[in-house]
Amino acid sequence: MKLVLSQEQQDLRAAVRSFLAAASPLAQVRRDMESPDGYSREVYARLSGELGLTGLIVPEEYGGAGAGHAELAVVLEETGAALLPGPFLATTFAAIALSRAGEKELLPGIADGSLVATYAADPGHVPNGMEAGLILLDSGDELRAVPAEEAAREPLEPLDLTRRQARVTAPPGRLVTDDPATLAAIRDLQAVALAAEQLGVIRAALEAIVAYAKVRVAFGRYIGSYQGVKHKLADMHGKLEQAESIVRYAAWAGDESPADLPEAAALAQAYVGRACFEVARDHLLLHGGIGFTWEHDAHLYYKRAKADEVLLGPPRRHRTRLAELLEL
Amino acid sequence: MNLDEYRREARAWLAENAREDDPKAFMARLHDAGYSGITWPEQWGGQGLTQAEERAFAAEARHHNLPTYVFSIGLGMCGPTILDRGSDEQRARFLRPLLRGEHVWCQLFSEPGAGSDVASLQTKAERDGDGWVVNGQKVWTSVAQHADWGLLLARTDVDVPKHKGLTMFAVDMHHPGVTVKPLKDMTGHARFNEIFFDDVNIPDADRIGEVNDGWGVAVTTLLHERLSISAGVGMSGQRDNPVSFEALRDRLDTADPYVRDQLVELHIRSRALSLFNQRLSQETRAGVFPGARGSAAKLLLAELTMFQADLATSLAGPDAVTDDGLSQAIALAPALALGGGTNEIMRNIVGDRVLGLPPEPRVDKTVPFKDLKVGTQS
Numbered sequence: 223m224k225l226v227l228s229q230e231q232q233d234l235r236a237a238v239r240s241f242l243a244a245a246s247p248l249a250q251v252r253r254d255m256e257s258p259d260g261y262s263r264e265v266y267a268r269l270s271g272e273l274g275l276t277g278l279i280v281p282e283e284y285g286g287a288g289a290g291h292a293e294l295a296v297v298l299e300e301t302g303a304a305l306l307p308g309p310f311l312a313t314t315f316a317a318i319a320l321s322r323a324g325e326k327e328l329l330p331g332i333a334d335g336s337l338v339a340t341y342a343a344d345p346g347h348v349p350n351g352m353e354a355g356l357i358l359l360d361s362g363d364e365l366r367a368v369p370a371e372e373a374a375r376e377p378l379e380p381l382d383l384t385r386r387q388a389r390v391t392a393p394p395g396r397l398v399t400d401d402p403a404t405l406a407a408i409r410d411l412q413a414v415a416l417a418a419e420q421l422g423v424i425r426a427a428l429e430a431i432v433a434y435a436k437v438r439v440a441f442g443r444y445i446g447s448y449q450g451v452k453h454k455l456a457d458m459h460g461k462l463e464q465a466e467s468i469v470r471y472a473a474w475a476g477d478e479s480p481a482d483l484p485e486a487a488a489l490a491q492a493y494v495g496r497a498c499f500e501v502a503r504d505h506l507l508l509h510g511g512i513g514f515t516w517e518h519d520a521h522l523y524y525k526r527a528k529a530d531e532v533l534l535g536p537p538r539r540h541r542t543r544l545a546e547l548l549e550l
Numbered sequence: 551m552n553l554d555e556y557r558r559e560a561r562a563w564l565a566e567n568a569r570e571d572d573p574k575a576f577m578a579r580l581h582d583a584g585y586s587g588i589t590w591p592e593q594w595g596g597q598g599l600t601q602a603e604e605r606a607f608a609a610e611a612r613h614h615n616l617p618t619y620v621f622s623i624g625l626g627m628c629g630p631t632i633l634d635r636g637s638d639e640q641r642a643r644f645l646r647p648l649l650r651g652e653h654v655w656c657q658l659f660s661e662p663g664a665g666s667d668v669a670s671l672q673t674k675a676e677r678d679g680d681g682w683v684v685n686g687q688k689v690w691t692s693v694a695q696h697a698d699w700g701l702l703l704a705r706t707d708v709d710v711p712k713h714k715g716l717t718m719f720a721v722d723m724h725h726p727g728v729t730v731k732p733l734k735d736m737t738g739h740a741r742f743n744e745i746f747f748d749d750v751n752i753p754d755a756d757r758i759g760e761v762n763d764g765w766g767v768a769v770t771t772l773l774h775e776r777l778s779i780s781a782g783v784g785m786s787g788q789r790d791n792p793v794s795f796e797a798l799r800d801r802l803d804t805a806d807p808y809v810r811d812q813l814v815e816l817h818i819r820s821r822a823l824s825l826f827n828q829r830l831s832q833e834t835r836a837g838v839f840p841g842a843r844g845s846a847a848k849l850l851l852a853e854l855t856m857f858q859a860d861l862a863t864s865l866a867g868p869d870a871v872t873d874d875g876l877s878q879a880i881a882l883a884p885a886l887a888l889g890g891g892t893n894e895i896m897r898n899i900v901g902d903r904v905l906g907l908p909p910e911p912r913v914d915k916t917v918p919f920k921d922l923k924v925g926t927q928s
Contacts, residue, residue, distance in 0.1 A: 225829035226836055432905050444908040449894070452901035459900055460846045467825035493818050544814045550804045 224478075225470040227296065235296045241273060242304040248519050254307045255383040260353065261308025269310060270335025276313050277333025280321055284329035291411060291476035295418035295469055302422025305522055307384040309350035312340035314415055316358050319365060319408045323399040328356060328367065341412070342390070349533065351388025352377050359392060365405060368395030382529035384522060407480070410487035413534060414472040417490035420498035420530050421462075421469045427505040427523040428458050434509060445508075454504055461497040468493055485547045491540040495531045502527035553835070557606045560585065568614035576617050577651025586625070587649040590633060595646035601777075602835035605827065615790065620693050624648045624655030626778030628701040631771040635718070635759045644699070644720065656697035657775075658688040658721065658745060659768060663925025665690075666895050668703070669712045669765055670914070670924040673747060675704035675719065682706075682719065682757070684727075684750040690889070694730045694743040697723045702752075703768050706761055708920040715919055716764030720756040727751075737881040775890050777844035779851065792875030793862035795820065802865050812861055819857065823850045842903035849896035852887040859883035 227235065245265050246254070254262045270276035279294050280286020294314065301310055316339035317332050319325075331337030339356040342348040348357060352375055357368045373392035380387045399405065432455060435446030445451050472486035506513040506520040513520035531537055551559075563583055571579075580586040581595070588604040590596020597603075618625075629648050632640055647653040664671040673686025684704055694700070700721045707715030721728070727750035732740035759767040791797060795816055802809050827847055830840045840847075859879045863870035870876045887893045901907045914922055 223828065224832070225825065226832045226838075432907065435907055443911065446901070446905075446907035447910050449898070449910070452905075452907050453894070453897040455905055455907065456846070456849070456897035456900035459904055460850050463829075463843065463846055464822035464826045464850070467829040468822055470829065471825050489818060489821055492814070493822050541811060541814045541818075544817060545810045548799075548814070548817055550799065550810045550813055 223471060224292070224474045225467055227470075231293060231296050234293060235300060238273065238275070238297050238300040239303075241268075242300055242306065246304055246306055248305065248522070251305050251307055251384060251522070252519075259308075260383070260386045261306075265306075266308050266310065266338075267335055270333075274333075276310070276317065276335050277329075278317075279314075280317055280329050280333040284321075284326060285333035286317075286321075286329065290473075291414060292470070292473040294415060295421075295473040298415055298418035299422035299425070299469070302419030302526075303426035305384050305423070305426070305526055309338045309340060309353045311385070311415070311419060312350040312354060313338055315341035315349075315412050316356065318411045318415065319358055319360075319398065322404055322408050322411070323365065323401075325367075325398055331356075343409075343535065345390045345392065347378070348375075348388045348390045349385055351375055351390050352386060357390060357392060357395075358398065359390075359395065360405065360409075363405075364400035365398040365408070366395040367398050368392040380529065382525040384526055385529060407483065409534075410483050411476050413487040413491045413540070414469070414476050414483075416530060416533060417465075417469050417472060417494040420494045420527070421465050423523055423527055423530065424458075424462050424465055424494075424498050424501045427502045427520075427527075428455070428462055430519070430523070431455065431458075431505040431508050451508055454508060458501045458504055461501055465494045465497050485544070488540045488543040488547060491534065491537070492544055495537055495540070499524075499527040499531050553602055553606055556603050557610060560607045560610045564610055564614050568611075568616055571617055573617040573620050574651040577621055577649075580618070581650045586651075587629070587645070590629070590645065590649070594633065594641050595649045600831075600835045602831040605831035609828075620654050620696050621648070621651060622778075623657050623693055624653070624699075627657050627771050627775045628655040628699070630774040630778075631701060631718075631767060632720075632758060634770045635767045639755070640720070640758065653698040654693060654696045656691050656694040656700045656723070657771065658691055658694075658700045658702040659771075660690045661687060662689050666892055667914075667924075668768070669716065670919075670922065671703060671705060671716070672924065673702075673704045674708075675702075675706050675717060675752065678751065681754050682752045684719075684721065684747045684752060686747050688745040688747075689733070690742050691730075691745050692742045692889075694723065694745055695732060695740075697730075699723060700728075700745070701758070701771065703764050705919065706764070709918050710762070711916055712914055712919045712922060712924075713765040715762055716768070717761050718758040718764040718767040719752050720758060721747075721750060721752055722756075725750050736884075737878055741885075772891065773841065773844065776848040776896070777840065779848050779886070779890050791879075792873070793858050793879045798862055798865070809865055812865060816858060816861060819854050823847070823854055826850070842899050845891070845896045845899040846904065848886075848890060849893055849900070852893055852896075855886045856883045 245268060274287055275297055277286035278289045278297060282288040313332060319341055320329050332339055337356055338354050340348055340350050340354040341358040343360040345359060355370050357370055357373055359366050359368060373390050376389045378387045378389060435451055436444060438445045468490050472490040475482040475486040502523040506524045509520050512518050577586060584597050585607055587596035588599050588607060589601055592598040629645060632644050648655060659668050661671045661673060675682040675684045700723050702719045702721040703716055704719060705715055706717040727748040729746040731744045733742050733744050734740050798813060804810050830847060834840060863876055863880045866876055902909055
């Protein structure tokens with residue numbers, strides 16, 4: 223089991239982090255989320271082109287980098303921390319599915335960034351459904367691919383403006399896979415990928431409130447010196463440490479230990495999904511009134527955390543799955 | 551040897567050797583097999599390995615009930631302190647006998663008036679010719695009734711601020727001026743003791759670190775304490791634990807959806823902490839010392855322990871308060887949230903040293919100790 227990053231993984235993290243800090247700081251995130259597209263096509267193009275990240279886990283023979291889920295987790299942690307708007311996670315979900323299913327034709331487009339794709343188990347809530355050129359629909363028994371232009375799409379007005387959603391009515395499309403084991407692995411790997419994004423949200427939200435607690439003064443003292451604040455932050459740090467440990471473990475299982483993956487994936491969503499919302503919530507609360515304003519960034523983390531928590535269905539689903547796996 | 555192989559070998563050795571035994575004899579066998587002082591330098595009787603191996607061994611040992619509890623303070627706290635801060639003469643004299651179970655050690659920091667604020671302690675050590683003479687009282691001292699040696703923090707100067715007038719000593723617990731009185735805790739057992747020092751002589755050769763640098767030495771000890779608690783060094787096994795996940799699954803009606811979900815919650819929390827501890831060991835192996843992050847792990851373990859005992863007893867119903875195992879578990883539950891630093895102190899440490907938050911304003915940093923209010927004042 224590998225729970226610490228290799229030097230190459232640390233380098234990857236540093237590269238993605240510095241790219242996003244320059245190309246998509248929070249001020250840019252705000253502009254993009256309120257723009258007609260809802261994201262920056264330029265940032266997305268550079269993310270896929272310059273950095274090759276949409277093809278990170280796509281096998282090399284289909285134009286990708288053939289990297290593992292541990293590397294993918296490193297990248298998603300950064301896009302999560304940056305609250306990157308747009309279809310990067312949605313396309314990654316599709317890349318996971320197509321790579322697992324051994325679908326050859328569509329992967330090169332994803333890898334080179336020309337094809338934006340998405341994946342949904344619920345046609346009523348398709349992440350980045352309006353932006354996608356390809357929609358993968360998981361009916362439970364089978365996964366089908368539908369070109370977006372063949373589907374009727376209606377934009378929703380989601381809580382989290384950094385990740386839009388659409389309601390999709392689609393024709394049957396083309397069968398990608400109906401193999402139960404493949405479908406289960408796809409869903410598990412998506413749960414792990416989402417947990418990595420949530421880990422990034424936890425880290426960034428905690429960093430933001432820790433930084434504020436070091437400069438904001440009340441009653442003549444920095445608020446971070448009050449135990450009422452400090453102790454909450456310490457508890458949030460404990461959640462961050464545990465969330466990171468679980469994400470590393472689950473990503474390792476995705477790459478190296480298929481037998482451990484189902485439990486690791488359910489654990490990742492059950493723990494990290496909840497921890498992410500709690501940390502984002504407490505980070506907002508500790509800002510005081512300013513955290514409740516539109517102009518402050520706190521609500522962006524809070525809303526992303528809630529949207530992420532329910533992205534793969536009601537959170538109780540992950541707990542039920544754990545109960546089954548534990549033979550309770 | 552990689553960690554997995556190490557763990558497999560440890561598992562095999564434990565399966566063969568873990569049994570009820572005289573604690574001292576067992577420690578000697580443990581040392582012969584290379585599992586005592588895993589992280590300590592070979593020069594001083596250790597194995598020269600890392601915390602990763604130590605934690606791997608501890609994780610395996612948790613499946614057994616090893617008779618090592620009486621040595622846990624020496625192995626987890628006193629020994630590492632002597633390794634870090636003692637002289638070579640002291641290392642040569644104290645460490646090998648500790649590892650082989652020839653000496654039991656206890657730790658003498660807390661006092662009735664100095665718990666969380668241990669630096670406000672009042673036991674004094676005064677110069678007496680070439681040595682020192684100690685008077686005062688210590689409390690919450692585990693295994694003192696078995697101890698041959700104690701790691702003693704005492705006040706050597708009252709005219710300077712409290713952190714600057716402390717010195718660390720090794721004290722011979724067989725000295726006639728040392729009185730050990732068992733202190734019955736809330737479980738009904740005497741797990742710890744009160745210790746009285748009445749003109750106890752300590753040669754200067756048993757002073758650990760510089761005069762008035764005892765606080766610096768104590769911080770080293772406390773860091774080791776939290777890491778060793780979170781790593782489970784010398785902790786008793788889970789095998790017969792009546793509130794373990796397995797025991798609860800067997801005992802409770804898991805057709806009840808609430809019971810199922812609560813057991814899932816226990817699993818989630820246990821896995822989260824266990825993976826965090828494993829990540830800390832892997833980082834240590836990679837050369838990143840966990841430092842104050844060990845306090846986060848210790849805090850999480852204390853909270854998990856209370857959650858688990860509370861869960862087990864509330865799900866079991868009336869049996870919980872008459873069944874001996876469950877009663878003991880709920881009575882013992884607060885121990886980890888108090889011993890080795892309270893949860894509140896752990897949160898202060900994580901806030902100050904991990905997150906770098908501003909410290910609380912303090913009135914006790916500049917005042918000479920003799921002018922400071924300490925203990926309980928009416």
